[in-house]
């Protein structure tokens with residue numbers, strides 16, 4: 001069985017893009033572009049989406065992976081933002097309950113910390129109201145004793161109590177890919193590894209498409225369309241500059257890093273949002289075999305195509321943990337993986353990275369290029385609605401064409417259907433029983449359902465066709481088969497990082513399966529031996545970069 005998003009169909013997809021005319025071309029296959037493609041296609045527009053690398057390879061695989069109401073924005077009095085993202089998260093949870101799961105967050109109250117007891121209690125209550133949190137899920141304030149019982153690793157003599165409140169967890173890259181797949185159900189044509197290099201202009205100088213390059217074959221071609229939206233995240237200004245429209249407001253890029261340690265080395269019982277001595281707050285989030293910690297927030301002016309964790313980032317996060325969880329004594333050697341991403345924020349004069357608003361913004365050039373940047377993973381659906389409304393208005397005014405209103409709040413995201421969150425648990429328990437005789441168990445059932453929902457069935461079916469004795473290898477091979485045939489996987493980073501999250505959450509499982517996975521990829525994608533060797537080198541380099549850090553060019557030790 002081959003889907004619209006099978007890597008085997010790449011030549012047909014490219015042919016379609018080059019030969020047909022579209023209503024809308026979207027540049028960028030992060031969460032913002034994916035959301036726009038789904039919104040526009042589901043209103044009846046004929047949509048193309050190009051991504052220069054892999055889907056979600058920019059910021060959308062490097063976030064804290066929370067679908068959250070943005071408690072910290074309350075501190076900055078961004079009431080409307082808290083309200084909007086809070087309501088959105090409830091919608092996204094309903095549309096993809098397998099992929100967006102509820103997660104309690106512990107907010108310890110620390111002597112001289114960011115929030116006092118009264119302010120926290122009130123703040124969390126306001127947060128619950130603004131975010132429309134259901135009664136059973138609303139915040140609870142815990143005493144000092146209850147807090148330490150829940151989280152005995154906390155520094156005893158500074159904890160004064162805590163608040164326990166509702167958050168949601170996701171996998172950003174999988175959410176992006178599932179939205180691209182959902183858009184395909186409405187006939188959006190999306191492709192990765194196609195870069196928009198320039199624009200096509202009509203006789204009046206108005207943008208009427210893009211000139212692109214297929215990054216896998218080096219071929220160039222044009223895509224013609226009525227309108228073009230750039231959702232290129234940190235690259236938005238680059239495209240505005242190619243379009244000669246980079247004036248007025250511009251982006252400010254802030255780097256955020258997460259480090260990963262084995263859960264055994266930092267065995268928090270639940271997610272914790274805690275104070276750092278410099279006045280910031282960071283998360284520690286347990287996830288399967290690991291705990292991840294983040295994030296930093298520092299101005300960035302280096303290579304935006306290769307953003308790495310540096311030693312200062314790791315030192316900062318390790319120190320922050322050791323400060324409030326003193327018995328843990330995390331060290332550099334404990335870090336097994338990491339990721340670093342760029343927030344594409346809108347520059348505000350005189351404000352530091354942490355102070356700049358996370359609001360999104362639309363730029364429209366005189367020659368018709370629409371760009372959208374800023375915002376949050378959580379708000380992707382609203383961002384999409386806003387910009388597609390703008391496109392629909394243009395269609396109405398300029399072409400007397402009408403499209404449906406936004407209705408993405410009713411479109412389940414691929415991986416279901418699940419009528420309610422409880423059904424996800426029932427399915428997971430039932431799957432765990434079914435896969436037990438195959439040498440898999442609860443961990444794998446949880447992993448499969450969180451990543452693929454009911455699509456796990458395709459993977460389990462394929463699993464049974466491989467004959468390897470190691471069930472973990474069989475599972476990875478079955479997932480790779482699914483990724484290539486249903487999710488446009490073209491290389492090992494697509495697979496190990498963005499489709500399965502192994503690089504971040506199970507890095508140790510990769511080395512023993514590299515060779516068979518590369519052999520399968522070579523067979524599916526007709527790779528030469530040289531290509532396999534090169535791919536292996538690149539993968540090993542990516543693994544090293546995830547846990548071996550260097551000081552940044554600005555570090556005093558390098559002066």
Ligand SMILES: Cc1cc2nc3c(=O)[nH]c(=O)nc-3n(C[C@H](O)[C@H](O)[C@H](O)COP(=O)(O)OP(=O)(O)OC[C@H]3O[C@@H](n4cnc5c(N)ncnc54)[C@H](O)[C@@H]3O)c2cc1C
Nearest residue numbers: 028030031032052058059060063064066196233256377378
């Ligand atoms: C450290 C960190 C933590 C965060 N945590 C959270 C969180 O927990 N919850 C939350 O809601 N939000 C969070 N965010 C914010 C959220 O991750 C971003 O707002 C969101 O991912 C931005 O998505 P995007 O699609 O706009 O950009 P991107 O994901 O960067 O997508 C842009 C895409 O455009 C492509 N592109 C660029 N140029 C071209 C071109 N010429 N042709 C074709 N394609 C091109 C890029 O390759 C890229 O894939 C976090 C951000 C950071 C950095």
